[in-house]
Amino acid sequence: MSGTVRTSGDRGRLGNALSGLAVAVGCVLFLGGFAWGAVEYKPYTVPTDSMTPTVKVGDRVLAQRIDGSKVRRGDVVIFQDPAWGDMPMVKRVVGVGGDKVACCDSQGRLTVNGKGIAEPYLQNNPLTKGRASATDFTAKVPEGQLFVLGDERTNSMDSRVHLQDAEHGSVPLSTVSARVDAIAWPLGGGVLDRPKAFSALPGGVSQLGPVKLVLGSVLLGLLLILGGAAYGPLTQRLGRKKAVAGVR
Template identity: 60%
Template sequence: MSRAERTGGARGRLGRALSSLAVAVGCVLFLGGFGWAAVLYQPYTVPSDSMAPTVSAGERILAQRIDGDQVKRGDVVVFRDPMWGDLPMIKRVVGVGGDTVACCDKRGRLTLDGEALDEPYLRQGDRASFEAFEATVPEGHLFLLGDHRNDSLDSRTHLQDAANGSVKRDTVVGRVDAVVWPLGETRMTERPGSFADLPGGVSSPGPLRPAALAIAVGTVLILVGAATGAITTVRERRAGLTHNGGTHG
C-alpha cells in the first residue's frame, strides 16, 4: 500500500469518526431539547380573538406548565375555572391579591391602585374598557382581562361574583410563552414593561428558547454529520475505483 493510500485511508476513518460523533451529539441535543420542551410545555389552540393581537383565533400556542403561585402581573395565562365554563381560557393578569383595578381615569386608562397603567398590548382602537368598574382582588386570586377589550368576556363580566370577578391562582395551568402556528406567525410572548416596576416585577422568560436552540443545533449536527459521512464514502469509493483501474491497466 502506498503512502497516499495510507493517508487517504486515515482521512477516511477520521471523517467517518467525526461524522458519527456529529450525528450522535446532534441526536442527544435534538431529542433532549424536544423532550425538555414536551415535559415543560403544553400546546393549546386559541378559540377566539379576545386576546388579539397578542394571540389570535386559530393560532397554536405553547404554555409553560406552572403553579398558580408563580404567576405575576402581565402574564398571559391559561386557566380553567368552573365559574367561567370549566374550559381552558386565555387572558392576561392585570391584578393580583390586594390590588385595586379600576377604569377609567380622565385619559381613559386602566388604573392599578390609583396609578394609570400603560397597556401597549391592547388591540389598536380598543379602549381600556367601555364600562366603568372598580374591583379589589382578594388574596390568592387574579384579575384577568383580554387584550381585545371590546370583544372579551373576562373579569369585568364576573364582577358580581363573590371574588369580584377574579379567579383563584390554582385555576392556572400554564403561562403562554410563544405562538408556534402558523409557521409564518411564530413569535415569543413578551412580558410588558409597564408591570416591571410594580412589586414582584414581571416573570422571567421560560426555557423555550434554550430548548428550541438545542433542537436547532441538534438538527444541524445530524444533517452535517450525515452529509459528511456520505461524502467520505463517495470519495473512498472513487479512490478505490481509481486505484483498481491503475492496477489493472
C-alpha cells in the same frame, strides 16, 4: 525525510467517525430538547380571538406548566374555573390579590393601584376610542385571586363580565395551570414579552421560562443530525475523486 501519507481510506474513516459523532450529539440534543420541552411545556390551541393581536384564534402556543403562586401581572395564563364555564381559557393577568384595578384614567388607561398602565399589546379599535376598555369598572382583587382581561377588549369574556360575582370577577390562583411563553404555530410567532409597565409594581414581572433553550436544543440537534449524516458520504466522495485524480 520520512512522513505519514494520509490515504483516501484514512480520510474516509475520519469522516465517518466525525459524522457518527455529530449524529450522536445531535440525537442527544434533539431528543433531550423534546423531553425537556414535554416536561416544562404543554401545547395549547387558542379557541377564540379574545387575545388578539397577541395571540390569534387557532394559534398553537407553548405554555409552561406552573402553579398560581408563580403568576405575575402581565402574564398570559391558561386557567379553568367552574364559575366561568369549566373550560380552559387564555387571558392576561392585570391584577393580583390586594390590587385595585380600574378603568379608565384621564388618558384612557387601565390603572392598578392608581398607576396608569401602558398596554402596547392592545390594538386600536374604534369601539373603545383609544381607551383600555369601552366600559368603566373598578374592582378590588381578593387575596389568592387574579383579575384577568383579554387583549381584545371589545369581545373578551373576562373579569369585567363577572364583576357582580362574589369574587368581583377574579379567578383563584389554583385554577391556573400554565403560562404562555411562545407561539409555536404559525412559525415565526416568537416569544411573548413581559409588559414593562407592570415591572414597576410590587412583585415585578415573571421571567421567561426555558423555551429558548428548549427550542435551541431541538434545532441545533436537528442541524447536527442532518449535517453529520451528509458529512460522511461527502468526505468519501471527495476522497475518491482525489484518489482518481492522483492516479491520472
